[in-house]
Amino acid sequence: EGDKEKRQWSLQDFEIGKPLGKGKFGRVYLAREVKSKYIVALKVIFKEQIEKYRIHHQLKREMEIQTSLRHPNILRLYGWFHDDERIFLILEYAFGGELYRELKKKGYLSEKQAATYIASLTNALAYCHEKDVIHRDIKPENLLLDHEGRLKIADFGWSVQSRSKRRTMCGTLDYLAPEMVENKAHDYAVDNWTLGILCYEFLYGAPPFEAESQKDTFRRIMKVDLTFPSDPPVSAEAKNLISRLLVKDSSKRLSLQKIMEHPWIIKNADPMG
Numbered sequence: 001e002g003d004k005e006k007r008q009w010s011l012q013d014f015e016i017g018k019p020l021g022k023g024k025f026g027r028v029y030l031a032r033e034v035k036s037k038y039i040v041a042l043k044v045i046f047k048e049q050i051e052k053y054r055i056h057h058q059l060k061r062e063m064e065i066q067t068s069l070r071h072p073n074i075l076r077l078y079g080w081f082h083d084d085e086r087i088f089l090i091l092e093y094a095f096g097g098e099l100y101r102e103l104k105k106k107g108y109l110s111e112k113q114a115a116t117y118i119a120s121l122t123n124a125l126a127y128c129h130e131k132d133v134i135h136r137d138i139k140p141e142n143l144l145l146d147h148e149g150r151l152k153i154a155d156f157g158w159s160v161q162s163r164s165k166r167r168t169m170c171g172t173l174d175y176l177a178p179e180m181v182e183n184k185a186h187d188y189a190v191d192n193w194t195l196g197i198l199c200y201e202f203l204y205g206a207p208p209f210e211a212e213s214q215k216d217t218f219r220r221i222m223k224v225d226l227t228f229p230s231d232p233p234v235s236a237e238a239k240n241l242i243s244r245l246l247v248k249d250s251s252k253r254l255s256l257q258k259i260m261e262h263p264w265i266i267k268n269a270d271p272m273g
């Protein structure tokens with residue numbers, strides 16, 4: 001395992017399999033390292049894309065961050081290599097695929113499953129924050145499952161080292177905290193807000209501030225217009241946790257430590273993640 005990251009890799013070392021999906025800036029393929037028959041996910045990023053968006057330094061920084069992250073709920077980046085026009089990321093392959101599909105298939109998750117995912121995410125985020133990394137893009141499509149159904153945070157397309165003032169508005173607003181929607185300086189507490197969004201979505205099958213238009217979603221986020229449908233029935237403890245994360249004042253959101261000690265998590269989360 002150790003030497004695996006150090007050696008120089010090239011495309012010849014891999015047999016390329018089926019496409020796994022389109023991530024940011026590139027496609028991802030199932031691949032097998034020829035000698036060891038080790039299965040990985042190979043992400044192909046086109047250099048002209050990196051140059052065009054001038055995020056060469058960001059990708060470099062990102063790769064340094066990534067290779068230093070070691071946590072059971074964070075997808076591994078084993079290494080990378082490049083040829084003239086492409087950069088290849090050698091990623092851990094999550095055999096369970098995207099958590100999003102499981103959520104869509106089931107509609108919504110049991111309180112035990114939801115609490116287990118939230119506990120895994122909280123653990124992974126506490127680890128990232130220790131390393132001064134804010135993920136900032138935790139949404140269901142960036143969450144993968146391993147062969148045992150364990151959660152893996154994947155796409156770190158926009159993780160940054162410590163604070164950052166700017167974020168490019170891409171994709172849905174549903175997961176953005178008020179301070180991000182207002183494009184204010186923000187800090188780690190954005191992840192706590194996102195945990196509240198995800199907990200709600202795991203239990204009800206849709207994010208809490210969903211609306212017809214982005215403008216209405218924006219308004220609902222800024223108002224923290226949080227309502228709990230009567231169906232599916234959800235425990236008072238779960239609603240309590242969500243209500244203590246979806247708080248506009250980021251300094252008043254439940255800390256990661258307090259989430260781990262919350263009665264709903266203690267009662268429902270599977271300690272084996």
Ligand SMILES: COc1ccc(C(=O)Nc2ccccc2)cc1NC(=O)CCSc1ncnc(N)c1Br
Nearest residue numbers: 020023028041059062075093094097154155156157
């Ligand atoms: C640690 O995982 C990453 C780390 C970094 C980046 C990345 O692109 N960074 C980046 C790209 C451009 C500019 C700046 C940053 C992306 C990922 N991960 C991914 O893209 C997930 C690929 S999908 C997949 N992966 C494994 N098993 C599956 N079953 C699937 Br489906």
